[in-house]
Amino acid sequence: MGTVTTPPDEQARSIFADLGYSLAGDGAEFSATRDWKEIRVSAVTEDVDSRDGGSYRCFVTWADNADALERQLRRLDPPYEWAVMGVEEDGDYEVARAPPVE
16 A cells, blocks of 8 residues: 555546546645536545535545544534545545535
């Protein structure tokens, strides 16, 4: 697996581009837009800053960190729809979706 301190931003960009999203921004924070939906994507390793939102957020982390990140976000209960994507170095990934905001 990749170094835990390095966010998987290249993997996140590749996945969203392969899914047909247009990407804007550099580094570990970028936006992914397709049709009417814009998602703020954050590639992270451990702790997450969940304060700044928008309507949709996707936090991308290494697969080994995905469960812990999902638990952290559930505790923080941010006021937007969010998902956690756990990626492997080889490009495989799994997405955990949170329930929609009511």
